[in-house]
Amino acid sequence: MSAGNQLLTVRNISKAFGKAVIALADVQFDLNRGEIHALLGENGAGKSTLIKVLTGVENKDQGIIEMDGRQINPRSTQEAQNEGISTVYQEVNLCPNLSVAENIYIGREPRNRFGTINWKKINADARELLDKFDLHINVTKNLDHYSVAVQQMVAIARASDIDAKVLILDEPTSSLSSAEVDKLFQIMRKLREEGMGIVFVTHFLDQVYEVTDRITVLRNGKYVGTYLTKELPRVELVGKMIGKDYAGLKEAMNAKWPEEAERQEKETFIKLVNVSSPGTVKGFELTVKMGEVLGFSGLLGSGRSETAKVLFGIDPISEGEVKVKNEMAHLHSPLDAIRNGIAFCPENRKTEGIIGELSIWENIILALQVKRGIFHKISRKEAEELAKEYIEKLQIKTPGTEQLIKNLSGGNQQKVILARWLATDPEFLMLDEPTRGIDIGTKAEIQKIIMDLAGRGMAVLFISSEIDEMLRCCTRMIVLRDMKQVGELNGKEISEEAIMRIMAGGEAS
Amino acid sequence: MRETWNRLSEKQYFRPLIIFIIILLFNGIVSKGEFFTLSIVDGHLYGRIIDIVRNGSKLMILAGGMTMILATGGTDISVGSIMAISGAIACSIVNGNIFPSFNGNVAAAIILAILAGTVSGIWNGFLVAKIKIQPIVATMILMVAGRGIAQLITRGKIVTITSETYYFINGGYICGLPFPLFIVLFLVGFLVLFTGRTAFGLFLESVGCNPTASKYVGIKVDRMLLAIYTLSGAFAAVAGLIESAGIKGADCNNAGLGIEMDAILAVAIGGTNLMGGRFSIPASVIGALIVQSITTTVLALGVPAAYIRVLKALLIIIICLSQSKQFKDLVIKRKMINRKVVGS
Structure with a gap:
């Protein structure tokens, strides 16, 4: 060179x-x-x-x-x-x-001879530029x-x-x-x-x-x-x-499930019968058993995250019924869901997960504190012990428990969120894209944690865009398209090809 | 000793406290010590510092409630008007203008006034938490309408009252100390305990930092908001009682006029981020004392009335600059650049 x-x-x-x-x-x-x-x-x-x-x-x-x-x-x-x-x-x-065109030219707007911004030129230039990128959108929106x-x-x-x-x-x-x-x-x-x-x-x-x-x-x-x-x-x-x-x-x-784990019949944790939510999920049927890792496959907007949000009481249920351990459950708010033993790591770590300005220990105890109620404050000592326990268990890399969570790397932030939910001792853990934007090492660690948890009897719902990790972790897979369940694959049936076929609209097995 | 000092200096109230002490010392030096003299007349303590505490009591109470609201990233600019409503109701009852059946009972007047403040707070909280109106707009409604409501209660007149019992709220003494100080201690103490000993404080900070994530961990954000706006309204009503007891009547046009800005300023000087997040109620209370002592200082210096506001503004700028990290970095950088230039 x-x-x-x-x-x-x-x-x-x-x-x-x-x-x-x-x-x-x-x-x-x-x-x-x-x-x-x-x-x-x-x-x-x-x-x-x-x-x-x-x-x-x-x-x-x-x-x-x-x-x-x-x-x-x-x-x-x-x-x-x-x-x-x-x-x-x-x-x-x-x-x-701001409009698309404004965003492209902000700070360097072309001016006309009166010194005011030449909007015609901005919009025309923006259109021309985006055409080069094969992006045909309305630049004034x-x-x-x-x-x-x-x-x-x-x-x-x-x-x-x-x-x-x-x-x-x-x-x-x-x-x-x-x-x-x-x-x-x-x-x-x-x-x-x-x-x-x-x-x-x-x-x-x-x-x-x-x-x-x-x-x-x-x-x-x-x-x-x-x-x-x-x-x-x-x-x-x-x-x-x-x-x-x-x-x-x-x-x-290379971690794989032990063969016998796949075959064991387990008790049902949650059952959805004909559940609908305005604007998102329609007529959804679902059963999740203890000790299984259920995967939701589907393209963005297929209803993967939407279903999780309904299950966690974020989006309202307008129709149908939910049974937790064979008893009717009313999931009107995240608090209801938490009290029913459900936990949820949302898709957008930054906007829906972390409380950036708060410390690691505060982020970890938050959900547990909510579960216990406002008047049963977790003592500083207990909080410190909990935080230390999870920092060690999940190998969170941080100088200490007082560190603000926003100063951690994405993978470690995700581990803190995971710790937050594990601290509530959930029976059903929902993870929406838990490994997005995380390096391979941490990714593998999180996958291993998921399998360990399920191995110990926790029900896990795993949503990911990466088919590889879904194939590795899931014992059962549900494929979604257009807010509807279009197929289900069990154990050995799960393969990339089978998933793709159902996703793309082939026969639903 | 050193360790204690280090721990103290990390507290949010540390800097406001230092500023407050500096202002007090400045006053002491300018007045050649007279500022600090306390005299005992009839078993009551008198002195400039006592004045600051008494006159600043309203602001300290308001700052306490305002801190929680600002910690969630909201604001409540209706507290001045709520003070007017509270004063109008209390004085009209004591006077017998409304609810004559109470026979001017002071206790009934106080209870109804605080109830009115609580209802006002619930209204604000409802608009912010349920209807999702931006807090500044939502509370502006009552800020504008509140004085009108107060005037309807007093029928547009300034109500004067004669009731030694009612005067006690502002002018009374217990154990030689002014009564408003005890009100402050009670209310602020309640807030500090409530936010510190329960998880309320943690939830508030969480909501202030990231409302969506807070909702997703199960915090009932709506209820939290409703609670703090309600508290703020009730606290404003108490401040209104002190105010009206001080002027021995209800003046709907001037009671608590502009005090909402002083309260926000007090919280800001206390170091709480107005965009929400970490907060400290003690720091805000000291902030309120600073705002009050600035007024006292300016008056004590004998500054002509026309200059008072400008001078006050200057002092506030200096305080805010002293707390700004950016400004400090700028000054340090300048110094280093200068040194480099000199050195080369």
Whole structure:
């Protein structure tokens, strides 16, 4: 690789938060012109911090960033943009209440000769830009009118349009469908041909091998190495990301159900008869037994999450009946559900799960406290013990129980939410996309926890877009389409092909 | 000793307390010590500090209720008007203008006034929690209408009363200390115990940080909101009683005028985030004392009436700057840059 090809060079970057947390230690990274470069690592490896340093969100403590051989030191996202570094984050950070076109041109609106904003030009330019991305939407509509996937594409369009030399994509695909991912990859390849350097952060290894040229791996804030994608076997890559825990990971990833567990007849925990909820679920029938992991498969909007929300008393039941352990149950609120032994980890960790400004121990005891009632306050001592117990059990990586949950990585946040519900001692645990946006190591850990819990007799409802992990964990699978149950697969019948066939509308077995 | 100090300095009320002490010391120095003199007349304590406590009692009570509301990210701008309603009802009853059958019974007047405040609070809570109107708009309704309601009760007149029993609410003494201080201790003490000894405080912070997630863990967000707006209304009614006992009558136009902003300011000075989240009731109460002592200070300095508001604003700016992390970072950065320039 010729030196002249180098676009962005990062040398010996260090960054610490306070005295205790060293996020980056002596990290290096380089990006060539016309290259897609994967930045990989576990949660807490330092990927996000490195990106924040590059984009001026955080100031580095030490080290050098060079762009085109010239040293730069961005102190804000604006400065980074001016240097030609533009970023798309995992969570769309555009303004949902502005129009699509406004979002694309905000801060750099074309003016007409009176100095006022040239709306015609903005809308026309936006349309033209999005056409390049095969995205034919009404650019004058508010952004929140569209799905998260479309919003993500708009964010990418905006980033690529800002005269950028370096485009950083921080987990852009976690909310996209596979067709949308393909489209995104087309665009990435096109931008690469135009000479742009793209940094691609993702948890999906398939995507890494599909689209990237080189890989840089970080672990625990340290630089592990940079490799050519085609020369690094997948297993080795995982090993480098995980470090010495590799063997354990392999075991966890290959964990399977013991054969006899599948066949045991268990007592029914919850039974739904002809349940409907206004606007979502219609005439739903469901039985969940103790000790099974029931999977909900289906595309986004097929009724997977909606059903879970009805079961947890978030969305009202307008028709039909629910029986918990053969007795009529009234699930009018989450509190009712909790009292019936139901727990629910919602899909959106950030907006529906964590209480960001509160500490880990407060987040952990919250549901238990609700269950016990407002006048039976959990003592500080008991709370501390509970928090410590779960930090150890679930191996939550944190400096202490007082740490604010928002400072943890996504995987550890998810573990805290899991701890919150396990503390209520539930009999039926519903998990909606518990592993989304989480690194492989933690993913495997969470899958193992799920199987352990079910092995000890808990009923589990597992919702995930990733068929792989569903295949690994579920003992029974229900396939949903258009808010309706369209098929059911038991034990050995569960296979990717069978699920796909039912999802796509083939015969319901 | 050092450890105690460190633990103390981490408390939310630590900084407001320091600011309050500085203001007191400043007053002491300017008045050459006169500020701190306490005299005992007829077994009652008199002095500037006692004045601050007595005059600040209303604000401390309001700040207590307001803290919980701001902790959920809401606001209650109707407390001043509720004070007017409460004063109007109490004075009219004592006067015999309404409910003549009570014969001017002070206890009945107090109970009905507080009941009216509670109903007002329930109304606010209903609008915010059930109808989901934005808190500032929801409470603005009563802010505007409340004074009208008060005037309907007094038939548009300023009601004056003569009742030594009623005067006691503001001017009375127990064990040499002014009675309003005991009201504050009782109400604020209740709040501190209620939020601290039950899980109410944790739930409030949770709702303030993330209402959706709070709902998903089973917290009855609606009921929480209804409860705190109701409490705020009841507390405002008590403040209204103190106010009317102080001026010995009900003045619907001026009772508690603009005090809602002082209450919000007191909470802000106390360091509670107005967008919701972590809160501290003791810190807000000290914040209220700061706001009150600023007024006292400005008056004591003999500043001409025309400048009082401007000076007060200046002091508030200084206090807020002293609490702003961004401002501190800015100052430190400047200093470092200057040093670098000098050094190179």
